[in-house]
Amino acid sequence: MVKVKKANTVVEGAREKILASAAQLFSEHGFNGVSVRDIAASAGVNSALVGYYFGGKQGLLAEVYMRHCTPLTQERARLLKSFSRDAQPTLEQILEAFIRPSLEVTTDEHGRSTFTRLRAILSGENSALLEQLVADNFDKSIRTFVTALAKCLPHLSREDILWRFHFLLGAVYYTGSGPHRIYALSHHHCDPSDPVATASEMIPFLAAGFRAPAADFPARSPKPKAVPAKR
Amino acid sequence: MVKVKKANTVVEGAREKILASAAQLFSEHGFNGVSVRDIAASAGVNSALVGYYFGGKQGLLAEVYMRHCTPLTQERARLLKSFSRDAQPTLEQILEAFIRPSLEVTTDEHGRSTFTRLRAILSGENSALLEQLVADNFDKSIRTFVTALAKCLPHLSREDILWRFHFLLGAVYYTGSGPHRIYALSHHHCDPSDPVATASEMIPFLAAGFRAPAADFPARSPKPKAVPAKR
DNA sequence: GTCTATAGAGCGATAGAC
DNA sequence: GTCTATCGCTCTATAGAC
Incomplete structure (x- = not known):
């Protein structure tokens, strides 16, 4: 198996070193942007x-x-379960359980979530392999969260929930994909690579979006003319 | 120059045919995923x-x-201007002016917006060239829309506006990047490649998000409801 | 303007020594 | 397990005929 320790520093086997370098480089340049030789x-x-x-x-x-x-997915499930212990979780808690692990899990030495960036960058490259990996690894987890959201938002159809979940995924992936123009546009005040700041901005925004009244379906133009601010 | 017509069908010069094929293939597979030979x-x-x-x-x-x-960018500016003719545009109108052209402009024969997908897929590949192209071509347009949004949402700081605009970009890019799991998850009821349906779902969602109260800054967890839980 | 042909570099994979 | 060496292939770019 894997030798994990040698002398006083953690020395991984070649296999582990390859995996670590591959995760880093794939997440920076995509699958086609990196060669096996680069990784080695x-x-x-x-x-x-x-x-x-x-x-x-x-x-x-x-x-x-x-x-x-x-x-x-385990961390997402763990958080959702911890929020469901005493009562039905709030919308904000469900969103937090889904989003926070994306921003925090398996971060590199700079605090960036390598894996979220990896998924974001690979979601662009239209590979059949990736599509299979996504379906195999995430569909079950996503269904769990969509169900929890539906319970929380009974005024919405399942289609509306899925649309809004789609937009949520967009915000998460885009945040993970970097680089971010708003970092420069805001003179470095908005830093999407900071998981805590990002979550505290993203969750209230998305929660308000999820709570919006159902869109008239299908395909009608937005009619609120004089801003009937709901919530 | 470009010969545009010959006989009864529109026959482009080689230069135009290359551009059309390149736009299509780059948008499907990214820069590194396509070779010059493929395009030719x-x-x-x-x-x-x-x-x-x-x-x-x-x-x-x-x-x-x-x-x-x-x-x-011209279509975005045209729409925004048309909405500003008689009075200050509503939030929904500003969002529509920004989003609708992304979903509709320069669509291919299947109604997909090739260019939005191209930008989405390239935003992953960390190319210095691309970053320059983005800054040169879009910063001015984005500033216009951020300013319009700020006028419409005086309760928000410029940082909040920029964060929320960042999430908007994520939703738009992700929608453009496909393929979309919600299409399968919804049994083909939610189709992000349909610009009209997408806009009618996206705009109310984002408008509600933009209207949410300002997040406590910096980096505090969402407090609405009875949610003590946080980091 | 469009073609053929190819230079020159880099790629992924693997055979086989140790 | 790890190395060297190399095969066979594809890539981008370009020189030069027409």
Whole structure:
């Protein structure tokens, strides 16, 4: 198996070093933007080991992806459960349980969530492999959260919930994908790489959106003319 | 110049065919996911012509990008102006002026907005070239809309506006980036490639989010309801 | 303007020594 | 397990014929 310790510093095996470097580089440049040689060089190992351990570049991506999925979905489920202990969770709590782990889990040394950025960047590259990975690893978790949201928002149809969840995913992914123009536009006052600040801005925004009245369906233009501010 | 007509069908020059194919393929697979040969083959021309007309693959991307920027920002500005004619535009109108062109302008034969997808997919690939293109082509337009939003939402600080605009961009980009899990999850009832349905769902959602009270800043957890829980 | 042909570099994968 | 060496392929870019 994996040797985890040697001498006084944590020295990983070549396999673990490859995984760490791959997660970092894939998340920065996407699958097609990085070569096996880049990853091996960054890990300080021979590039032939990628074939030995993972069977190739695609196998390496799949391993990186699945390696990070479990902690993320588990943390989401754990938070949701902790909020459901005494009573039905509030909308804000459900959103927090889904979003916060995305921003915090498996962060690198700069506090950035490598895995969220990885998912964001890969969601652009239209790979059949990735689509399968996403469906296999996330559909169950997403259904759980959609159900919790529906319970919390009985005035909405399931379609409305799904639309709004789609927009939520957009906000999360885009925040994870960086770089962010608002960082420059705000003169560095708004920093989407700060998970705490991001969550405290994102959750109230999304909660208000979810609480909006159901859109007239299908496909009518927004009619509120004189701003009947609801909530 | 460009020969636009020949016989009874519109026959473009090689240059135009390359641009059209490049826009389509870049938007589907990203910059690194497509080769110059792919583009040339799709356009039915010789691959050497990419070098002749655009100086290389990067030059081709820059041309595609800028070619689509002008109609998009112009349409946004036109809509915003038309809504500002008689009175101050409503929040919904500002959002519509920004979002609708993203979903509708320069659509391909299937109604998909090629250019929005292109921007979404490229926003992942961390290219210095792209970052420059984005800043050059969009900052001015974005400032206009942020200013209009600020006028409409005096209870919010400029930082709050920028955060919420960031989330809006996430929803738009993610919608443009496809493929969309909610399409399958909803049994094809929610179709983010339909611009009209998307706008009619997105605008009320985002409007409610923008109207939410300002988040306590910095970095406090959401307090509405009886939610003590937080970090 | 459009073609053929190819240079020159980099890619993923793997065979085989140790 | 880890290395060296290399195969076979694809890439971008360009030189030069027409």
